[in-house]
Amino acid sequence: MPELPEVEVTRQQLQQYVAGSVIEHVEVAEPKILDSPEMLQRLSEISNIHITSCERRGKLLLIHLENTDILAIHRRMAGNLTLLARNVPNELYTRAVFYLLAPNGAEQKLLYSDPRKFGRIGVYHPGELTQKLALLGPEPLQDDFTDAALKHAIGTANRPIKTILLDQSKIAGIGNIYADESLFIAGIHPERYSHSLTDIEIHTLRMAIATTLTSALKHAGTTFGRHKDLFGSAGRNLDYLQVYQRDGLPCKICGNVIQRIRVAQRSTRFCPECQK
């Protein structure tokens, strides 16, 4: 479900509305969503600890705590975070509850809900995540994501370009929606072998990725299933998508029918006219 823009929406809201709160205690309703069984113990040890800040790396949320621990949340396909007052009932599929006390004294709770139980939560001591984070590629919305950086990410690999975009170790945060959208904006066919891209195409693709992600973020992400912000509002980006979920419909640019194929085991939409 959530890709970089959706996770970033959540991060910004956590930073604004949850940083500074105290975690009074944590309830885990479904241990399957923990990174490992030991995390049950770790979660019990962060009671009465302040949340200091919230960071994002790729699709991973990193909630920093006063004691230097890091609460890491990955929503995978269907996970979502919701901030509620304590007296409001939990929503369906709630898998974990963080009971929070806001600086102004408000008693809140942060729900992690996830019908498919694919998402993962863990608590890490300083340094324990370093190796894992080092496996992620560059952040595509950061200044250092240059043409050279994208070229380096592609490296010597010769695989369909969409495969590279989805590979979190090459570029962090792009998923199926924004891979298809970026390739459409760049006018590049998803099955084009990465080797065959010219420097100009690499530049165009790099710009297309930034444009696509920035636009999605501006619209608070894409909601066609479960992605909602902390307060339950849907993202508005669905209306702005060019190809994703539009197979069989006319291309918004040229009118040709958007096609659907399989690339890297994933449904892939593209315009056969606009993408060569």
Place this chain on the structure above:
DNA sequence: CTATAAACCTGCTGGC
């Protein structure tokens, strides 16, 4: 190294 398939889970949609 790459590529593919399966696994993890459950809900939803479309076709018959």
Place this chain on the structure above:
DNA sequence: TGCCAGCAGGTTTATA
């Protein structure tokens, strides 16, 4: 209306 097949925004692991 009911049932079944297929699909879903992600990642990991096993197998060629």
